Amino acid sequence: MTDSLILVINCGSSSLKFALQPVAGGAPLLSGLAECLGTADACITFKSAAGKERCSLEGGAHDAALESVIGHVRKQGLLDRVAAVGHRVVHGGERFNGSVLIDDEVETAIEACIQLAPLHNPANLLGIRVARQALPALPQVAVFDTAFHQSMPRAAYLYALPMTLYREHGVRRYGMHGTSHRFVAAETASMLNLPAEHGIVIAHLGNGASATAVKNGVSVDTTMGMTPLEGLVMGTRSGDIDPGSIAYIAERLGLDLAGVDTLLNKQSGLLGLSGLSNDCRTLEEAAAEGHEGAKIALEVFAHRLARHIGGLAMSLDRVDAIAFTGGIGENSSLLRQMTCAHLKALGVTLDSSANQQCVRGQAGRIDAGQGPAVAVVATDEEGMIALDTARLAGLAGLGALAA
Structure with a gap:
């Protein structure tokens, strides 16, 4: 076989x-x-x-x-x-x-x-x-996508809502991108030769984006919630927003729930902030040419990401590494640099030359050797799906596929 x-x-x-x-x-x-x-x-x-x-x-x-x-x-x-x-x-x-x-x-x-x-x-x-x-x-x-995050403790997955909403309707935080986070957690630990007891914060950044705290290979906290809307700024999704503002926005704009959902999921994020595009490459080019909306979008994206990385670090006993993955995480040296500039409180330092070289599929360490390691790791969701499928189907070759 x-x-x-x-x-x-x-x-x-x-x-x-x-x-x-x-x-x-x-x-x-x-x-x-x-x-x-x-x-x-x-x-x-x-x-x-x-x-x-x-x-x-x-x-x-x-x-x-x-x-x-x-x-x-x-x-x-x-x-x-x-x-x-x-x-x-x-x-x-x-x-x-x-x-x-x-x-x-x-x-x-x-x-x-x-x-x-x-x-x-x-x-x-x-x-x-x-x-x-x-x-x-x-x-x-x-x-x-949600399975990897089922290990989160209840303090991390429960909302501060009446418990009947959780017990009777399943209202809780589930998290997404679990297949990617699971692969990157193992790949980062292997790449950096981390000890069995370790802590990693993974930033999976693309049109959809989430960050996860991984303790000894297990997810203990993540940014996405009951749906993929919660958490980081994304291509067209708002990420975190004051729930009270939703009623205000609906009243001022005359929107029903469907209209609000469309606004938050399809018209916000990098697109809404920039007024230009949800594509990070387009925004970086426009920002370099002086487009103010593009600059604002990138600044908010990096600030929100750094704030969540810092918060996720508090769910760990130690922070050995921060890993960037996904289309933006693997290719945008600018956003990696902007994000890490906000992480000085965690002791993060960046090697500018190494950071610039990690694009177009080039993985590796980009930190300057002080504080937590910072790495760019290419995700492989299809490979992880294939690995699980081969295992459950009883096929040979698992070791080679996992490698």
Whole structure:
């Protein structure tokens, strides 16, 4: 089974990412992204060692995208080597504290979590159902973003609300990006040769962003809450905001709850602050040219991130390392520098040259050797999903894949 492959599927609300991961380890043989699903612009791009290939889906939805993926894998002569399918699922509530083999009961439990992640779980569930129908003979595994954070103590996950809201309606902090945080926690400990007892604060920064305190490999606190809206400034999400301001905003702008939700999730964050873009690269270029809104957005992003890193440090016994990951964390030397400039109270120092070199997939230490280590670590969510899938499906090659 050393030549077996795992098909990793990540369904978004209007997109589908996939990767064909070798069980024996190494880079994906095939990967790609289907975008704008359900619209006239729906298309899919395949990437392999041979290059890129882009195809129209002519208004197709997730089922058409997955059929296209399977057809392309078959055309490449690889379908017979696919031994299992791994699915990213955003929200598993309190039901799941780890990855699981999917059956009808698991499907029903994922569906029950839709109200906790209404923008994400329906798409995740659709991908599962289409894949189970298309590939019924293969074991399929659900890997939950929330599972890694189920180790948080109740002091970290409870809101200061009437307990009936938690007991009867599941209102609590769950956290997200757990698959990435779990991978980066292990990778950082290995990279820095940390002792068994250690503390790491991980900043997963992209269009969605969260930070997590990891104690001895276990999540003990995180910034995202019941939904992916809480915590850091993000591409279009506000992050933390005074709940009292929501009623004020709604009254002043005449917004209903749906309108407020749209404002906070899709019109805020870097986009709202800058009035220009949610793309960090665009904002850095504009800021360098004097765009005031771009400067403000980057300043608020870095300040909020540093404040949360400092807060998360208090959930640890010690801070051995701070790790930056995700699209922004791995590539924006400017935002890493701006953030670390706020962390002098933790003893953080930065090596400017090393920081500048860690872009475009280049990982490594960027601190100046005093205080906690600071590292740039490339995340691999698809690899972690494949690892869990291989383990639960009883496939060989785990050591190579984990490495």
